[in-house]
Amino acid sequence: MVAAGHASGKLSLQWRKGLADTVHSGSPRVAIVGGGIIGCLTAWRLRLLGARPVVLERGQLGDESSWAGAGILSPIHPWLYPDAFSAMVNASLALYPGTMQELEQAAGIPVEWRRNGLMIPMFADDRIDHAPQASDWSARFGWPMEQLSAEEARDREPALSPAVQGALLWPEVGQVRNPRMLQAAYLAMRATGVELRQHVEVTGLMERGGAVAGVRLADGEEVPADAVLLAAGSWSGGLSEAMGFSLPVRPVKGQIVLLHCDPGVVRHIVKHDEAYFVPRLDGRVLVGASLEVMDRDARKMRGARPFLFANLKAGKGVAEIAHFIAEAGGVDVLIHRPGNGP
Numbered sequence: 588m589v590a591a592g593h594a595s596g597k598l599s600l601q602w603r604k605g606l607a608d609t610v611h612s613g614s615p616r617v618a619i620v621g622g623g624i625i626g627c628l629t630a631w632r633l634r635l636l637g638a639r640p641v642v643l644e645r646g647q648l649g650d651e652s653s654w655a656g657a658g659i660l661s662p663i664h665p666w667l668y669p670d671a672f673s674a675m676v677n678a679s680l681a682l683y684p685g686t687m688q689e690l691e692q693a694a695g696i697p698v699e700w701r702r703n704g705l706m707i708p709m710f711a712d713d714r715i716d717h718a719p720q721a722s723d724w725s726a727r728f729g730w731p732m733e734q735l736s737a738e739e740a741r742d743r744e745p746a747l748s749p750a751v752q753g754a755l756l757w758p759e760v761g762q763v764r765n766p767r768m769l770q771a772a773y774l775a776m777r778a779t780g781v782e783l784r785q786h787v788e789v790t791g792l793m794e795r796g797g798a799v800a801g802v803r804l805a806d807g808e809e810v811p812a813d814a815v816l817l818a819a820g821s822w823s824g825g826l827s828e829a830m831g832f833s834l835p836v837r838p839v840k841g842q843i844v845l846l847h848c849d850p851g852v853v854r855h856i857v858k859h860d861e862a863y864f865v866p867r868l869d870g871r872v873l874v875g876a877s878l879e880v881m882d883r884d885a886r887k888m889r890g891a892r893p894f895l896f897a898n899l900k901a902g903k904g905v906a907e908i909a910h911f912i913a914e915a916g917g918v919d920v921l922i923h924r925p926g927n928g929p
C-alpha cells in the first residue's frame with residue numbers, strides 16, 4: 588500500500604496498459620486469490636475495464652494486514668532498500684491522487700488520503716545518523732526534504748521531547764486511513780458488480796493444455812478463470828509453491844496500538860527507531876512498534892498468540908487476549924491470585 592503524487596506519467600500509463608492487456612479478449616474471468624487491499628482494488632479496476640473478476644477470500648475481506656497496517660504511504664527508511672524498490676514506490680504513488688479520487692466517488696465515502704508529512708526526529712543517543720543517506724536518496728528520487736533545527740522541529744511538532752536535537756522532514760509524505768480505504772474498495776466493488784466469495788480457501792491452480800485454467804478450492808471445487816491474480820499477501824509465498832512456482836514473500840509482524848487524543852496533538856507521521864506515530868484526522872493516533880520478519884506463514888508464526896487487531900475489530904476475543912497476557916505473566920494487577928494480596 589503506497590500513495591501520493593510522484594513519478595512519471597509514463598509509468599502510470601504502462602500500469603494502465605498492463606491492465607488493459609489483461610482484458611483484451613472481451614470479458615475475461617479473472618480469479619483473484621485474496622481479498623486484501625491489493626485484491627479488492629485490482630478487482631474493482633478490472634471490472635471497470637470490462638473483465639469479470641471473482642475475489643476468493645479465505646476469511647473475511649480486508650481482515651488481515653490491509654486492515655492492521657498504519658497506512659503510511661512511503662517506506663520509512665527507503666534508503667536502506669534497493670533503488671528498484673524506490674522506483675516502484677514512486678510509480679505506485681503517482682497513481683494515488685487519481686485513483687483515490689475515483690475510489691471516493693465510486694464508494695461515496697472519504698478514505699482520508701492526505702499529505703501531512705513524515706518527520707524523523709534526532710536525539711543525542713541515536714544509533715544511526717540517517718541525514719547523509721536520507722539527503723542523497725531524497726535528491727535522487729525527487730522527494731523534497733528539510734533539515735530542521737531543534738527549535739524548528741518543536742515548532743512544527745510541539746509534542747516532541749525537549750531533548751530533540753533536530754529533525755528530518757518530508758512534507759509530501761502522505762497517509763491513507765487504510766480501514767476506510769478497504770471499506771471504500773468494498774463499496775466500489777459492490778457498485779460495479781464484482782463477484783465476492785468469502786470463506787473459500789484456494790489451494791492450487793487448475794491447468795488445461797499447459798495453460799492456467801482457474802483455481803482449485805480446499806473443498807475440491809474448481810473455479811474456472813482465464814487469468815489468476817495471486818494477491819494473498821504474506822501467504823503468497825507458500826501458495827506460490829503449491830501452485831508450482833516460487834515467490835520470495837515473507838510475513839512481517841508488527842504491533843500497533845490506537846490512542847484516542849484530541850486532533851492536532853500529533854501533526855506529522857513521526858518515526859524514531861522502531862516506533863512510529865500516525866495521527867488520524869479525528870485525533871486518533873496510531874502507535875506502531877517493532878517490525879520482525881517471520882519465517883514463512885504468518886498464522887504459524889503467530890502461534891498461540893491472539894490476533895489482537897482482527898479480534899478487537901470484530902469486538903471478539905478480548906477475554907482470550909486478557910487471558911493470554913495473564914498467562915504470560917504480564918498483568919498481575921488485573922488478576923487476583925491467592926497470596927498476591929489486594
Ligand SMILES: Cc1cc2nc3c(=O)[nH]c(=O)nc-3n(C[C@H](O)[C@H](O)[C@H](O)COP(=O)(O)OP(=O)(O)OC[C@H]3O[C@@H](n4cnc5c(N)ncnc54)[C@H](O)[C@@H]3O)c2cc1C
Binds near residue numbers: 620787
Ligand atoms: C502492523 C503493520 C503495519 C503496516 N504498516 C504499513 C504502512 O504504514 N504502510 C504500508 O504501505 N504498508 C504497511 N503495512 C503492510 C501492508 O499492510 C501490506 O503490505 C498490505 O496490506 C498487503 O495487502 P495485501 O492485499 O497484499 O495482503 P493482505 O491484506 O494480507 O490480504 C491477503 C488476503 O489473502 C487471503 N488469503 C491468504 N491465503 C489465501 C488462500 N489460500 N485462499 C484465499 N484467500 C487467501 C488472506 O486471508 C488475506 O485476507 C503494514 C503491515 C502491518 C502488519
